[in-house]
Amino acid sequence: MTQKRVVVDSSGWIEVFTDGEHAEHFLALMADERALVVPAISIFEVYKWVLREHGEAQAIQAAAVMQSRSKSAEQHQKLKRMTTVATCPSDHEDQQL
Numbered sequence: 001m002t003q004k005r006v007v008v009d010s011s012g013w014i015e016v017f018t019d020g021e022h023a024e025h026f027l028a029l030m031a032d033e034r035a036l037v038v039p040a041i042s043i044f045e046v047y048k049w050v051l052r053e054h055g056e057a058q059a060i061q062a063a064a065v066m067q068s069r070s071k072s073a074e075q076h077q078k079l080k081r082m083t084t085v086a087t088c089p090s091d092h093e094d095q096q097l
Contacts, residue, residue: 004035005036006032006037007037010041017050042066046063
């Protein structure tokens with residue numbers, strides 16, 4: 001059986017980091033780190049927002065928290081390589097997965 005995955009977009013992370021009105025809802029969704037998927041674009045969007053609103057140190061910290069909450073970064077890279085190989089085999093014939 002496939003495990004259910006949870007994707008929380010940048011607005012959910014910002015809600016949590018700012019202790020917004022809906023923070024508890026998003027925290028509940030993030031509770032199972034094995035199911036949590038954190039897309040790179042969400043990390044980037046939150047980093048840019050925190051950088052603008054609070055500075056570089058806090059932006060780096062927010063990105064680190066997001067990355068540490070999900071083990072999906074490696075999985076995303078593997079999937080990206082697999083997709084690239086599957087769609088463009090002539091360009092990546094010698095690439096190992």
